[in-house]
Amino acid sequence: MNCQAIKLSEPVAPPLQESEGRFHIVADCAPVLFWTAGSDSLCDFVDHQWLAFTGRSLEQEIGNGWVKRVHPNDVERCLETYHSAFDAHRPFEMEFRLQRHDRKYRCMLHRGTPRIDRDGKFMGYVGSAVDVTDQKRADVQLAHLQRLASLGSLAATLAHELRQPLAAIKSNVNVAVHLLDSSNPPIDELREIISDVGADGDRANEVIKRIRDFSTKRKTRVERVRLNSLISDSLLLLAGDALRRGVQLCAELAPELPPVFGDRTQLQQVLINLAINGMDAMANTEAPRYLTFETKPTGDNHVEVAVKDCGSGIEPDVLPHLFEPFFSTKGEGMGLGLSLAKSIVESHRGRIWVENNSCGGAMFRFTVPVVAEQARER
Numbered sequence: 001m002n003c004q005a006i007k008l009s010e011p012v013a014p015p016l017q018e019s020e021g022r023f024h025i026v027a028d029c030a031p032v033l034f035w036t037a038g039s040d041s042l043c044d045f046v047d048h049q050w051l052a053f054t055g056r057s058l059e060q061e062i063g064n065g066w067v068k069r070v071h072p073n074d075v076e077r078c079l080e081t082y083h084s085a086f087d088a089h090r091p092f093e094m095e096f097r098l099q100r101h102d103r104k105y106r107c108m109l110h111r112g113t114p115r116i117d118r119d120g121k122f123m124g125y126v127g128s129a130v131d132v133t134d135q136k137r138a139d140v141q142l143a144h145l146q147r148l149a150s151l152g153s154l155a156a157t158l159a160h161e162l163r164q165p166l167a168a169i170k171s172n173v174n175v176a177v178h179l180l181d182s183s184n185p186p187i188d189e190l191r192e193i194i195s196d197v198g199a200d201g202d203r204a205n206e207v208i209k210r211i212r213d214f215s216t217k218r219k220t221r222v223e224r225v226r227l228n229s230l231i232s233d234s235l236l237l238l239a240g241d242a243l244r245r246g247v248q249l250c251a252e253l254a255p256e257l258p259p260v261f262g263d264r265t266q267l268q269q270v271l272i273n274l275a276i277n278g279m280d281a282m283a284n285t286e287a288p289r290y291l292t293f294e295t296k297p298t299g300d301n302h303v304e305v306a307v308k309d310c311g312s313g314i315e316p317d318v319l320p321h322l323f324e325p326f327f328s329t330k331g332e333g334m335g336l337g338l339s340l341a342k343s344i345v346e347s348h349r350g351r352i353w354v355e356n357n358s359c360g361g362a363m364f365r366f367t368v369p370v371v372a373e374q375a376r377e378r
């Protein structure tokens, strides 16, 4: 939801004290925490619900007092968003963790909107905060289940990838045992065999690590992410399945792509969902079947990723429903891949859309903002 700047209505505006009183009554009744700040950016009011939530007094919360209850890891990002919106008199929306009276941190969705009086003068901000912790947990759970489902479709080929190094280890061990039984075991040859066993062990370990990283359920972890290397990792995860389906994976990645801020596993989930959809769409296409990942910086401090297939393309009647949850045209599809991709991209403050390629097939594109200091340097 985008907040609009509040313009106090003209003829029927009650006296200021009365309208403020009404605002405070409404604020105290709504299942939302409310606050206001003056034009100096300092908090000058929080409602009873806010005080009940934090278990603190109004005196403790006003001014900059409320910042004391923001999770230490969120303070910098929170203040940067708050002050940059404030300086530009822009509405803002952000999530940060706020400590409740029982010392537990809850994830709160905060929205703020500038207050402009009837002469157009900036009066400060009015804002709200809603506890979205339970919804976030449900989202994490759903995303996890969907990742397991997509791993399910990759499982056969991943098992094959594991079997190869394990088989090599087994046969090398047999040879080594045989050589050790001889009267004069060839030390150099045995050393070489043992080093091959080590290398195959590492290969198997890599496959397991890739699966584990993708399938483990964990809280959202925001970090600097290099999308080019995330795509390379995803290609490794997809390689076996692509081979089985006769799909050639291609990557046209812009060099020196700025990093983005995000959750690696979630962004990888978007890439894998788009890739599996692309490969599904090419099931009945004549070879060669190409699935191409592209990256490029946009002019407005975002990175854009495209996943392009040469499959059936998107039918016009399907287009409006693509990103709806549980919409699927596949016999065994859950219809969750794209709706999750959309919510992940949007929670990263990006955008996702699709278009048909002029030469057939679909191209899904999404953007993610680059890390703030990179944006400033550009």
Ligand SMILES: Nc1ncnc2c1ncn2[C@@H]1O[C@H](COP(=O)(O)OP(=O)(O)OP(=O)(O)O)[C@@H](O)[C@H]1O
Residues within 6 Å of the ligand: 273, 277, 278, 281, 309, 311, 312, 313, 314, 318, 322, 327, 328, 329, 330, 332, 333, 334, 335, 336, 337, 338, 339, 362
């Ligand atoms: N690359 C594509 N080309 C053509 N149609 C597509 C493509 N990607 C998605 N679609 C259409 O969008 C629908 C929704 O996709 P979505 O990924 O959400 O669900 P799904 O693939 O059917 O199931 P799952 O939950 O297993 O991903 C698909 O059923 C398909 O009809």
Ligand SMILES: [Mg+2]
Residues within 6 Å of the ligand: 273, 276, 277, 333, 336, 337, 338
């Ligand atoms: Mg899908």
